[in-house]
Amino acid sequence: MRNTPDVVITGVGVISPIGIGTDAFWHALLEGESGIRPIDLFDADGLTVRFGGQVPSFDPKLYVRPRKSLKVMSRDIQFGFAAADLAIADAGISSDKLDPERFGVVFGNEMIYADLDDLETTYRRAKTSAGTFSYKHWAEAIHEELQPLWLLKHLPNMTASHIAIAQDARGPNNTIVLGDVSSLLAVSEAASVIQRGWADIMLAGGTGSRLHPTALVARGNAVLSKRNHDFGAACRPFDLHRDGLVNGEGAAVLVLESREHAEKRGGHIRSRILATAACCEPRKQENLPTGRGVEMALRNVLRQSGLNSETLGHINAHGLSTGPMDRAEAQAIAAVVGNTPVTAPKGNFGHAGAGSGLLELAASVLAVESGSIPQTRNYKTPDPACPVQVIHDKPMTGRPRTAISLNFSTMGQASVVAIAAD
Numbered sequence: 001m002r003n004t005p006d007v008v009i010t011g012v013g014v015i016s017p018i019g020i021g022t023d024a025f026w027h028a029l030l031e032g033e034s035g036i037r038p039i040d041l042f043d044a045d046g047l048t049v050r051f052g053g054q055v056p057s058f059d060p061k062l063y064v065r066p067r068k069s070l071k072v073m074s075r076d077i078q079f080g081f082a083a084a085d086l087a088i089a090d091a092g093i094s095s096d097k098l099d100p101e102r103f104g105v106v107f108g109n110e111m112i113y114a115d116l117d118d119l120e121t122t123y124r125r126a127k128t129s130a131g132t133f134s135y136k137h138w139a140e141a142i143h144e145e146l147q148p149l150w151l152l153k154h155l156p157n158m159t160a161s162h163i164a165i166a167q168d169a170r171g172p173n174n175t176i177v178l179g180d181v182s183s184l185l186a187v188s189e190a191a192s193v194i195q196r197g198w199a200d201i202m203l204a205g206g207t208g209s210r211l212h213p214t215a216l217v218a219r220g221n222a223v224l225s226k227r228n229h230d231f232g233a234a235c236r237p238f239d240l241h242r243d244g245l246v247n248g249e250g251a252a253v254l255v256l257e258s259r260e261h262a263e264k265r266g267g268h269i270r271s272r273i274l275a276t277a278a279c280c281e282p283r284k285q286e287n288l289p290t291g292r293g294v295e296m297a298l299r300n301v302l303r304q305s306g307l308n309s310e311t312l313g314h315i316n317a318h319g320l321s322t323g324p325m326d327r328a329e330a331q332a333i334a335a336v337v338g339n340t341p342v343t344a345p346k347g348n349f350g351h352a353g354a355g356s357g358l359l360e361l362a363a364s365v366l367a368v369e370s371g372s373i374p375q376t377r378n379y380k381t382p383d384p385a386c387p388v389q390v391i392h393d394k395p396m397t398g399r400p401r402t403a404i405s406l407n408f409s410t411m412g413q414a415s416v417v418a419i420a421a422d
Contacts, residue, residue, distance in 0.1 A: 007191045007273040008422060010262050011091025011255030012362050013083040013205075017053040017248055017349040021086055026366045028348065029374035030395050034232045035349040036246055042213050049224045051231035052211045053248025053350025055079070065166060072152040073162065074112045079251035079355065080159035080207035081166070087203065087253040088167065091267060095167040104171030104199045105164045106190040108183030108206035109156035110354040113214035118153075121145055159207055171199045180318070181278070181407045182206060183252075183357035184415040188276035190256050200261040207251035208353030216247065223322050235351075236378035237319030237344035238326050238386040245321045248350025252358035254365070270369050274402070274418040275304035281412035288324045291332030293414040294406065298336040301404060305418040309337045313399040314373045314391070316364045318408040319344025320351060329408050330386035341396055342388045343367075347377030357407045361417055364403040368421045372397050 014021060017035025018028035028035070035053050044050040063082035064070050073081065084105075088095060095103070122145045126138035152158055157175040164173050172193045176185045183206020190204035210216075225234040225244035235246040262269055277300035281293035302308060315337065318329055333342060345363050352359060367373045372395045379392040401421035408414045 004195050006259035007194050007256055008259050008262050008269045009254050009271045009273065009365055009419070010257050010267045010269055011087040012270065012365055013085065013087030013090060013253040014359065014362055015055060015058065015079045015083045015252070016250040016359055017055050020058065022090060022366065025362070029345065029363055030372060032375055032377050033348065034377060035248070036231050036234060038231070039211060041211060047216060048221050049226060050228055051234065052246060053250070053352065054211055055249055069162060072149050074153045075212070075249070076109065076112050076207045076209045077159045077162060079209070079249070080107060080205055080253070081162050083205060083207070083251040083253040084163045084167065084203050087255050091255040093265065093267070095169065098201060100168045100170040102171055102200040103167070103169040104173055104190070104193060105160045105169050105203045106172070106174045106176070106186045106193070107160040108176050108186040108354045108357060109159055110177060110179060110182060110208050112154040112156060113212045113218065114154055116213060118146065118150060159205070163203060167203070169203065178409070178413060179411070180353065180356065180409045181413045181415040182354040184361065184405060184407050184417050185278060187254065187358070187361065187417050188278065188415065191273045191276060194256060194258050200258050202256045203253055204256055205251060205253035206355045206358035208355035209249035210247035210351060210353045211249050225321065233378050235321045235347050236380070237317065237321045237347050237376055238330055238383060238388060238390050239379050240381040240383040242321045242323065242326065246350040248352040250349060250352040250355045250359050252355065252362040254358065254362065269422040271365050271419045272422050274307065274420050275301045276417045277301040277304065278413070278415040280414070283412050289328045289410065289412050291328035293412045294329055294332035294408050295336055297414040297416045298332065298404065298406070301416045301418045302336070307402055307418060309340055311400050311402060312337055312340050312404060313368065313402045314341045314343055314364070314396070316360050316403055316405040317342050317344045318406055319346050319376070321346060325408065325410065326383070327385045330388045334387045339389045341373065341391050341399060343373055343391045344376045345374065347379065357405070357415070361405040364405050364419060368401040368403050368419060371401060373399060
C-alpha cells in the first residue's frame with residue numbers, strides 16, 4: 001500500500017492592501033497597520049461607501065508575461081499571477097527545473113465583473129431615442145464593439161490557466177468558485193492531489209477584488225460599514241460596535257510540495273499541512289446561519305490532525321465584521337475549542353472575497369513559523385454574543401506552533417485547513 005506523503009509549504013506569495021511580498025505583509029500585520037483607504041481606482045464619489053482595502057501602487061507590468069496577456073487579464077487575474085510569481089521565488093525554485101507533468105495549479109476564484117469602460121459604447125448604442133433599452137441593438141453592438149477575446153478577462157478559471165502557461169505547469173489544473181470558502185478549498189484540493197500521487201508540487205492560490213465598480217453596485221451596501229470618516233476603524237471583527245464588513249482585494253499563493261520532493265531539492269519548509277475539512281449547513285436564504293457547518297468542519301479537522309484545544313495554537317477566523325456571521329462563527333469556535341486564541345486579519349485589509357482565505361492562511365503560515373500571532377485590528381470591546389478569546393493590542397507569543405484557518409460563507413459552507421511548524 002502506498003504511504004500518503006506529507007504535504008509541506010515551501011513558498012508564500014502575497015499581494016495585499018498592507019503590502020506586496022511576505023516581508024511587507026508580515027511586518028504590517030505585526031505592527032497592526034491598516035490597508036483600508038479611500039477608493040481611487042475609479043471615481044467613487046457617487047457611492048455611499050467610498051473606502052475599502054485597496055492594493056496601492058500595484059504595477060502588473062512588473063509581473064505579467066508575456067506583456068500582451070494584460071489585455072485579457074482582469075485585476076483579479078493580475079493579482080493571482082503576481083502572487084504565484086512571488087511564491088515561486090520565495091520557495092527558491094525555477095519552474096524550468098521542475099518536471100512539468102508533476103507540477104500543477106489549483107485556484108480559488110469568484111465571479112469577475114465586466115469593466116464598465118468595455119461596455120459603455122455598447123450600452124449607449126442600445127439606448128433608444130425614447131430612453132429605453134433595445135436588446136436588438138445591444139446584440140448588434142456586442143458583435144461589433146467587443147473584441148473576440150473580451151470574455152477571457154472575466155472567466156474565473158483563467159487565473160490558473162495563465163499561471164500554468166507561464167510556469168509550464170502541465171499537471172493537474174483546477175479552479176474552485178464557491179465564494180468566500182473558495183481558496184481554502186483550493187488548498188485542500190492541491191494537497192489531496194499530492195497525497196494521491198498525481199503531482200510533486202502544486203501552486204494553491206486565491207484571488208479576488210470586491211472593489212470593482214460593477215461589483216460594488218451589484219452587491220449593494222446593506223452589509224457594509226458606513227464609517228466614511230473613520231475608515232481605518234471600520235472593519236472590527238467580533239467587536240461589540242462592529243457595523244458591517246469592508247470590501248477589499250488581494251491574492252495569495254502557497255507552494256505545496258511532497259516532503260520528499262522538498263527535501264530532495266533542499267527547499268526551506270515553512271510549515272506542513274496537517275489536515276483539511278469542509279462541511280455545509282444547508283439553510284434557506286431568509287434564515288441566518290447558525291454556524292453548524294463551522295462546528296462540524298472544526299471537529300472533523302481536529303479528529304484528522306490529532307489537535308485539541310490544548311495543542312492548537314490559534315484559530316485564524318473568517319471574522320467578517322458583521323453581526324450575524326461573527327456571532328455564528330464565534331459560538332461555533334467556542335463550542336469546539338473553547339478559549340483557543342483567535343485572530344482575524346480582515347481588520348487589517350478587509351474582505352477580498354475568494355482572495356481572503358489564502359491571505360489569512362498565509363498569515364498563519366508566517367505565524368507558526370515565527371512563533372508570533374498577529375493581533376486583531378480594531379478589536380476594543382468584547383461582544384458577549386461572541387465568546388472567543390480575540391488576540392488584540394499586540395501579537396501573542398508562547399503558543400503551540402499550530403493553527404487552523406477558517407472560512408465561512410453566508411450560505412453555510414465552511415472550509416478549514418490545519419497547519420503546524422515543521
